Amino acid sequence: MIRELGALTRRELLRLARNPQAIMTSLLLPILYLLLFGQAFNLSAAVPPMELLLLVRGAPTYFSYFAAGMAGFVAVTATLFIGANVIFDRLFGVLKRTSSTPAGATAIFGSRLLAGIIQPVGLAFLVLGLAVALGKAGLSGLDVTASLTVVGATEVVLAVLILSVMFASLFLAIGFTIEQPQTYFAAVNAINLPVLLTSAALFPWGLMPAWFRSVASYNPITLAVNVIRENLFAGATSYYPYDASVYLLGLTAWAVGIIVVAILLARRALAPKA
């Protein structure tokens, strides 16, 4: 199992490394968001500082709130195409070859998951780093006002990791289940957009209607960005009803549920047709 997982993961990484265009394209979206929209949507200029703290839950600026949310945003959006690769591998016969070997469904699924989360996790931290660098360059930037502890940094890393694993599993399962690329992209959009738009990734918390907040507070992306923001911004804890570890636990619960369902769907798809 370990050897099969390693061999299949190597295959995925080789394919990724041989497609620099895909890597470069995936960098464009977060850079555009930070350089254009993050700079343009400057609520700090229009809202008094105390009110702003309420709107963005203790973040020093809207850009800081936005940048932390962008990390969660790209951790999800960079997983969107992971299932499409499964569909194309099926169309090109590669999945048929792999399924005909003794490699089990867990190794086939796991290898794609392992290789597939490198990009979203990497992008999420690239966004945070770039946002800090923008601030140092005199533009609106991410202002980390808390003194980040080892526990806090670990929580941030886990939040990004769990969020990526969860959505990568979900989209992989869809890829294993659906045979047509068009249907896949329709299904992914039907999930992706509502989940992103009902989260607190980019939208200021204080501007949300009460009912919308109720929905957003259970959204896994919100849970992940809550963990990031609570750990990056001094005094932010007082704007959140729970400690970051509680949000991390909630995110983990979401992830476990989704991953179990995803593995079951993938195993079913890879089993001999009854």
Place this chain on the structure above:
Amino acid sequence: MAAAAERGTIVADQLTRVFNGKVRAVDGVSFSVAKGEVYGFLGPNGAGKTTTVSMLTAGLGATSGRATVDGVDVLRHPEEVKRRIGIVFQEMTSDGDLTGRENLELSAALYGVPRGEVTPRVNGLLERMQVADAADRLAKTYSGGMRRRLELAVGTVHSPSVLFLDEPTLGLDPQGRAGFWKYVQDLRRDHGMTVFVTTHYLEEADGMCDRIAIIDHGHIVAAGTPAELKDRLGGDIITIRPTQTDANLVDILRAVPGVLSVTAQDGSFRVKCQNGEGLVPTLVDASTKAHVGLAGVSLKRPSLDEVFLEFTGREYREDEGMSATDRAVMLGRVQNRLGGRR
């Protein structure tokens, strides 16, 4: 099944697959393949060849019946069967985004080839399949023939005890086919590998298989060695095409000594006989004496094409599923074969 059949390396017992509750793609197929045997499954598209292979290789469940491969029940222990077999599919399934070497290394790892053996085995296969010079090029840059040879290497890198070949030479030129079959024969000789092959190509089945089963509409309609199948035809076939229809010609031809049977077909007369070559002048002479003009006379030695016609009631090349190219190539080959009896 009989005890002898149970000892076969591949055994199918009343194997049946029904799709959507009504389409019986494979219907009660039974056969046994001995260790080291090359067994051919012959039939047109849609006959049930690939469905049978899919069931035997644990890629598809059976609706009823049972099958064992290398002594392992396919339906109960599919993962164990996968460890013991190699497969070459009719389509390209190696990864075009990996090099030839990487494809072989991946396959070796998935089949659990001992780590220390991977490099020498991969290098040996690359040499043997004549792709060593392109070993570090992406497989998608290979020519059709190179890619097919890579497919065979990927399917045999773990030296399986049973090899399934599903239309393995589709799209290969004659030289490529010859090389492909030489390697399969080498594997069989060196490793005692049992080979189960499905093919469209009659001459391949004739030349390479120890035994052949002809499958049509999900049923095995005939099985045996190529020589046995041809012997069942009872002799040569002379086709006589008169210039005009003459009902008496059937009786005239039947009366010729050595003629076994005469059947009318599309304005022609199909004469089954022993020693067709010697009988042609006599038949022409009999027709002339009866004042029947002849537009053409042809002699066919027993071939698998004739066997197929005999057991399915239609000519093999009439298969609607075959591409025009395949039909043309096969027709040419069959015609070439008419020059000599096996």
